[in-house]
Amino acid sequence: MSAIDRRPPVRRYEHGSRVPGWDDAVDLTKPPATVPDPATTPVPEELRRAIEAEMAKYPDARSASIPALHLAQRHHGWCSPEAIQQVACVMRLTPAYLTSVASFYDMFALQPKPRHDVYVCTNISCSLLGADEFYDAMCHAAEGHGDIGVRGFECLGACDIGPMASVNGEYVGPLDLDDARLIVEDIEAGRPVLEHKQLRRRAVADAHGRVEGFDGIAPVGQEDAVAGSPVSGPVNPEETP
Amino acid sequence: MPRPEQKIIKLTIDGREVEAVEGSMLVDAAKAADVEIPYFCYEPKLGQPVGACRMCLVEIEGIPKLQTSCSTPVRDGMVVNTQAARVKDAQNSIVEFLLVNHPLDCPVCDKGGECPLQDITFGWGKGRSRVIEPKRHFVKPLALSPLIAIDRERCILCYRCVRFSQEIAEDWQLIFTERGSHTFVGTHDGHPYVAPFSGNIIELCPVGALTSQPYRFRARPWDIEGAGGICTLCPSQCNVEFTVRDDKVLRVLSRENPAVDDGWLCDKGRFAYQSIHVDERITTPLLRDESGELRPVPWDDALRAAGAIAEHRGRAAALVGGQATNEEAFLLGRIVREGLESRDIDSRLSPAVRPGDATVELDLARALAAPALQATVADLEFAHTVLVVGTEPLDDSPILDLRIRKGVRRHGVQLLIATERPSALDPNAAFSVRYAPRRGAAFLADLDGALAGGAASPEAAQLANLLRGGGEEVVILWGEALGAEALPALLSVADRLGLAGRAGAGLLEVPSGANGRGIREAGALPNAGPGYSEVTAGRSAAEIATAAAAGDVTALYLFQVDPVRELPGRGTWERALARAELVVAHAAVLTEGIAAHATVVFPAESHAEKEGTIVHPDGRVQRLRSAIKRPNHVRAGWQVLTDIARAVGVDLHVLTAGMAFRRLVEAVPFYEGLTLEAIGGRGVRWPETDAASALPAARTSPPTPPAPAAPLAAPSNGRLHAGVYRSIWASPEVDVSPSLQFTVAEQLVELSPQDAAALGIEHGAPVQVAQNGTRLSGRAAIRTGVPAGTLFLAAGIARDSANALTDDVVEVAKG
């Protein structure tokens, strides 16, 4: 198949727009969305306290809007209008301000989303190594699993393990097509995902960085170097095979 | 913060040496030198430039990359080239980029013909595009609010509208959502963009993306003319430009005057022009016939019937509404005093001042009008400290709300607020204090005591500290609603802060009527003639009501005011009007009091029709000019008054509006030298003229403020202290403007969360408010910030108005 046809599938909307919202008029029966009054906006106590703790970290409390949205998204599952209303109430901002902020960032969901996030990197380095195929496989594997949301994502900063994915924040790679199924199984079983491919356990590629007794995973192409003969001390790059 | 000094520097633009104010933006300096640099996003009124559209790129010697001239301050010796080939290339590129998605639907676009994008594409574009990729297509237009339609295909994301919402109105309702080329203008979760100043975004939009629902497709730019005028729907007296087609006002735009409005309008001023051309408008004289119906009659009949007021010599009284011009107030004053031999005329018509409340002594009025004590609107922006006391700018003089926000945001003004009701400005204030309803006088006395170093409440003491430490330039913005009793303390506070004669400091009153200040200066007061001259004192408005209800006053002349609708003591006024033998009214629409009781109704002119002068609260004399022909049989107010004067035996020597102005200037010493030409389109502040010293000084020093009264005892058993507020939308003009129907004020009973909980009342639930047999229905609005034990009721509205109340305490229950 030619490279040209390997475009990732694009969500299309009936009206021809890719962007939900552009075609929406306001609901004239709603009142204007001003800063929510605490007297009429109930906020779960634990969420309120967590947001207030974030606000206290900054010289200007408004800096806490992104951390607060993270908290609200975790609490409500997504940045629902209600979640945003609650953050707005605690932070004394308008809900519109927070909607504006939330919609700017890829990690906030302004539509309901599945509980588990699988971000598959489809950026250049990973795609050179087959990320687009893996993305298709991942989508296929997750079919019928309503609580797993698969998203193509821009560079996640782990091209060394490409093709890779971030599964609920856990970076795993390099992935082959079979891993898609395993990821789904691990998620559904509540297990750590692809433990043998987690970035957290991985050794650095640079030979200088290696130490004896590192019990993690060796970088691609250097499995022998770690597992076989541990490198000790700095090695001149010239000597590296 | 004091105003920055301006230094002139020289720079070279396109080979020509030009002068400019140091630090001004290059694009402005170029414009002043007749070099036009195109731009979309730049708008100095909106604050710091954003540099988003990149249309204004120019070449500056010594800087390798092209620079945005909207964000580059000029420096001495700068050499700028706006005509270089790479500048042209950049301009061509930006235009081409903008048209990647902008539809070419100019023939059916409401903005066509007055569209910056259209103009700039013609002026600076290449004339052809290489884009053959499909453009975005969306449903259009969509409602953004009942007043504004949005067309997202046309939007070029210039940031102007969202910056207005976020940085000027600070309502933060209008936002960009999404990112990149998906970015679009919207609101949270489909809520409409409803805010008091929302209409300004229509005027700011440089394309046809935001259009006015009432104006859409009513005219093309070549069908219309612009006519300068003043909006007299509130004391802000914003300068406007009426868009006129075939003698009809189709639109109101801002006519920027930094000394008055800064180029903004509220939605009432922008959209209530519709009341000029509605069926409800009275356009012929009306006379009540034997069956009690008001019927249209010829002018002669109406004038004859009104002229019968001559028979009530000594028993006639007049009220002058805030929309009257100086001339009208002046002429009516002469009719009352000279023709009717009465002393009963008043124009202090505050919704918060009730029968039995004190009247303002002449000396106090003079002291408060003293030129040395007058602050200007611009002072609000540059003062060190602004104290807002006894007024809610958003409702009482909306455009000042924006000016105060600007001062706080841009110049670090310390804002202090002392009001009975929570203020929209509270979040911007360094300190806000609440006093009990109608206890403004007590609070100011308390504050005065604190400034004198005496014992005071903790709140007053803190406010006094902030005032004392808040810099020299202090402006006190105060509302007429404070009542006469509060004024000695106010003057004393001003005195203790040394505000008199200090540049950039002083007092600024928000009167209840749009031209409240001018009407008083023209002599429509019970205790002052034109120019605050001494007269034998007559009855105040509240006293007139009582006297008329008792039969002591038998004829009433109501000049553009319906006391039943607008004044407290509604019951007394109803009795007064019912008992009066003759009620002559000037009115534009039939409000309830006029409809029920007027004998004769003269059609009143709208602010787009009047000729005359008015005075801004800061002393700026401004000029109203006819933008349109008076409809149907409407006659000029001054003309009707001269006819009435003749009927009561006074020759006013007025044959034209200009003559009426000259008679006024002759009568008011401190207007001496004013001419209509000098007033022009910008106005003249009389306190700054040489004639200002002709204002009579107070004969005695102001009375000592009374000792602070004891705090109100907390009422119990579902009884609460009631304060009143008058919403920005509470006006007969709004009531009849079709596009503003969604704002028409209803009785919103503002309750504290504590009281609401105690009474089991939920937000939005119906409630009943009762007092002495009077019962009002309303909806509960639970509002954090309303002090427990207090509630606030809407006044000046058509139904269930708080004007009916006569006492400070009400009973509240679920309704």
Next chain:
Amino acid sequence: MTQPLLFDRIDEPGLNTLPVYERRGGYGALRKALAMPPEAIIEEIKQSAIRGRGGAGFQMGMKASFLPKGEMAKYLVCNADESEPGTFKDRELMQKSPHTLIEGMIITTYATGIHHAFIYIRGEYQLQADILDAAVAEAEAAGYLGENILGSGHSLRLVVHRGAGAYICGEETGLLDSLEGKRGNPRLKPPFPAIEGLYHGPTLVNNVETLGTVPTIINMGGAEYAKIGAPGSTGTKLISVSGDVQRPGNYEIELGTSSREIIYGLCGGPKPGRTVKMWFPGGSSSPVLLEQDLDLAYDFDTLAKAGSMLGSGAIIVVDDSHSAFEVMQKVVKFYAHESCGKCVPCREGTNWTHKFLARIASGEATPMDLDILASVQTQIIGNCLCVLGDAMAMPVGSIVAKFRDELEAEIEAARERANAMPAVETEHLVAIGAH
């Protein structure tokens, strides 16, 4: 290279905790620095001539000296929003030796009189942010952070701030807006952050690696540090190599090392039988270089002279099994997705280019359209508010220029495919972002 500075035995278990870090001499540089006058530290950094490791390559000492002196609300912000495609070096350092960064930040704040510092870490780096949070807590407990650090009188509050997924927040002013709780739109410059940055205060913004190198500079002395590397490009550099190489990953090299040595020597080059078709020397926003450029020394000035840049030190290697068009599509899709939308040339330019490529892919373009494509890129370059637009236009421009013949053939092939197929749905090829 003889001595690694940042990656030396970085895999040592527990190095992310304070005891191991201290055992290895950690926070020694801080003690040394606190005994020096602040100006002397700036002087050392200036002498080291270390250039910013985030992408722009501006000298750190110079940047720090732009900061106004004296007591005022000033801020240090560590840019840990590592989002340039191909870049993942800061991740390794923060995950394995977070205290190196923290120590560098404390020294830098002491030198510049700053009492508030932030690490803005991209939201996707959850593991690294957790590790940093724990390290900050350890450092606070040990008195390295907080009031009166080690009795020096210097105080510092350090907050780890997580982003939420936006490439543009790696741009320093976009980052500042985001850190202020806003949309991460870049700001107009001037004013530069050193004069007016976070909360309108003077702000120093530096990359993780740059700040992480500060303890080393203090330990060895600026002059000594400057001896490492190449003229104009002193020191060692963490580089991330990815794509078609056999041993992708992070390496610490001495600046000036030959590029071939990195790609083939350290990373093993492409798979056997494949050759390097093109390579991005400094992240996906650097203009591509070819096989023939492999002998260029890997340093700031040499790469700039060759028409590209060192950028963040991220080398992406593309071998001859991939088409130039495919690479271009990936690059364009990314920048169109990440454009913040604030300025016209970037927003519309990236979006138009993206539609353009979709048109090529659907067989509706002719080879002449490549001229328009190239011209659109030149219309973007230099006209934008920040560098994101240029970051797409430069590599795309370079690919069009260097692979013209291949692209023309690709266009013709696409046309033939389209003609061979029944009418394809060609409506709105605005497939920005595959999510």
